[in-house]
Amino acid sequence: MTSRDTSSATAHRCTFIPPWLAERVDGPEAAERDEAVRRLRAQRGVEARASAAGGPPVAVATPVWTVHDAGSTTSLPGTPARGPGEPATGDVAVDEAADGIEATLQMFLEDLARSSHDGAGAPVSLTVHYGSDYNNAFWDGTQLVFGDGDGRVFERFTKPVDVLAHEFSHAVIEHTADLTYSGQSGALNESVADVFASCLKQRLLGQQAADGDWLIGQGIFMPSVQARALRDMAAPGTAYDDPEVGADPQVGHMDDYVVTTADNGGVHLNSGIPNKAFQLAALAVGGTAIGGAGRIWYDALVGGDVPRGANFATFAAATVAAAGEHAEAVREAWRQVGVEPGRRSVPASAPQPAGRLRVERSGGFAGRSEAAEVDLETSGLGALVSQAVAAPVAKDARPHPDMFVYTFTVEGREPVRVPEHLLTASQAELARQVLRRGTSEI
Structure with a gap:
C-alpha cells in the first residue's frame, strides 16, 4: 500500500x-x-x-x-x-x-x-x-x-x-448527510459524532440512557490535569477546569452561542447545544441511548431531510420527523436548549481578528485553540511570513473533522486559514516557530 x-x-x-x-x-x-x-x-x-x-x-x-x-x-x-x-x-x-x-x-x-x-x-x-x-x-x-x-x-x-x-x-x-464542517452544520457534525461515541460507551457498559455519565473522552487527560473528561453532554462547559489548560468553554444553550472565526466557526464549542438536546431526548425517549434517541438521530441523518449546510433548527426538525410517537419529547428537548425545530436562527457575523503577526491553531479532537503573536520588526521571520501568507489556498479546500486549522493574521491583511493537511512547508515552519515562542489559550 x-x-x-x-x-x-x-x-x-x-x-x-x-x-x-x-x-x-x-x-x-x-x-x-x-x-x-x-x-x-x-x-x-x-x-x-x-x-x-x-x-x-x-x-x-x-x-x-x-x-x-x-x-x-x-x-x-x-x-x-x-x-x-x-x-x-x-x-x-x-x-x-x-x-x-x-x-x-x-x-x-x-x-x-x-x-x-x-x-x-x-x-x-x-x-x-x-x-x-x-x-x-x-x-x-x-x-x-x-x-x-x-x-x-x-x-x-x-x-x-x-x-x-x-x-x-x-x-x-x-x-450520509456529509455535514459541512463549519458553523452550525460543523457543530452538528461534531455533535452527531459525540452522540454515537456516547452510545457505544453506554452499550459496552450495558447501560440504559438514564444510567450513562454522558462524558466524552474520559481518561484522555493525564491524571495531573483537573478534568473529568473532554466534554460533558449532560452539562456542557463543566468537563474540566485546570490552571494550565483552562476551563471547558463549551456552551449548552443558544443564548450562549459563540460567534468566532476559530475552530471552523466554533464547531467544538457550539456542539454542546445539540449534544445537550440529544442527552435530554435520550432520557425522555428512554431505553438504551443507541436503541432510543440514537436510532432517531441516525434515521434523521440518513433520511434525506438534512442538507450539507443544515443549521440546528433544520436538523432538529429532521429528528422530530423521524421520532414517531416520541416526536413531542424530541421537540421539547430541542426547545430546552433554545432551538425551535424548523425555525432558522442565525448568529451575528463574527469580527475579524487583527494583530502584528498572529498564528492560531484551533480545532483538533479537543477543540482547543492556541495562539501566539510576534513583532514583525523584531521576529526575524519576515521572509518566512511573506512566503506563508502569500501561499494560495484552494478555494474548495474542506477542513476534515478533528484536524487542526491554522490561521495566519498579519496586521492590515485578511486572515489566511489553512487546514492542517494543506499546510505548505513555509506555513508549517512559521506555525512551529511562532507557537513555540509562547502560546496562550483563547
Whole structure:
C-alpha cells in the first residue's frame, strides 16, 4: 500500500479502562454463543428492513479492518499491525484500536443495520502512533488516525473507546448527510459524532440512557490535569477546569452561542447545544441511548431531510420527523436548549481578528485553540511570513473533522486559514516557530 505524508501540502484528504477488555463472567464459550446470537440478530434485522422496502434479502458481513503503526511518523497509513481474528500484539495502542473498531462496527451493524462507514461493508483503516507527542485524533477521509499524546496533558488517544467511535462516526456522517464542517452544520457534525461515541460507551457498559455519565473522552487527560473528561453532554462547559489548560468553554444553550472565526466557526464549542438536546431526548425517549434517541438521530441523518449546510433548527426538525410517537419529547428537548425545530436562527457575523503577526491553531479532537503573536520588526521571520501568507489556498479546500486549522493574521491583511493537511512547508515552519515562542489559550 502506498504511504502518504500528511505533513506536506500534497497530502490526500479527508473508559479509562476499556470495558470490552473485561473478561465475560460466563467464560469464552458463553461469549462465543452471545456473539453468534448478536450476528444472527443483526443479519435478520437487515433482511427485515430490505424486505419491508420491497428489496431482496441482504447478506451482511462484519467489515474487514486493519490497524497500522505509523511508528511516530506522519506517513500514512503505516505498517499493518493487526487485523480481524489476529491475537493481541502487546502494543497497547494497537490493541485498543483493534478492540475499539470491532465494538464500533458491531454497534452500527447490530443496532443500526449499517455495515461500515459507507453502509456497504467498506474496509476500515486505522493508524496509531501517529507523529511525535501528537495531541489529536482525526478522520482524514480515508483513515482513522490517533496520536499518542504528549504524556504531559494528554494520554494516548486510543485509550477512551469513545474517541475511536467519534472519529468513525465522522466517516459515517461523510457518507450520509456529509455535514459541512463549519458553523452550525460543523457543530452538528461534531455533535452527531459525540452522540454515537456516547452510545457505544453506554452499550459496552450495558447501560440504559438514564444510567450513562454522558462524558466524552474520559481518561484522555493525564491524571495531573483537573478534568473529568473532554466534554460533558449532560452539562456542557463543566468537563474540566485546570490552571494550565483552562476551563471547558463549551456552551449548552443558544443564548450562549459563540460567534468566532476559530475552530471552523466554533464547531467544538457550539456542539454542546445539540449534544445537550440529544442527552435530554435520550432520557425522555428512554431505553438504551443507541436503541432510543440514537436510532432517531441516525434515521434523521440518513433520511434525506438534512442538507450539507443544515443549521440546528433544520436538523432538529429532521429528528422530530423521524421520532414517531416520541416526536413531542424530541421537540421539547430541542426547545430546552433554545432551538425551535424548523425555525432558522442565525448568529451575528463574527469580527475579524487583527494583530502584528498572529498564528492560531484551533480545532483538533479537543477543540482547543492556541495562539501566539510576534513583532514583525523584531521576529526575524519576515521572509518566512511573506512566503506563508502569500501561499494560495484552494478555494474548495474542506477542513476534515478533528484536524487542526491554522490561521495566519498579519496586521492590515485578511486572515489566511489553512487546514492542517494543506499546510505548505513555509506555513508549517512559521506555525512551529511562532507557537513555540509562547502560546496562550483563547
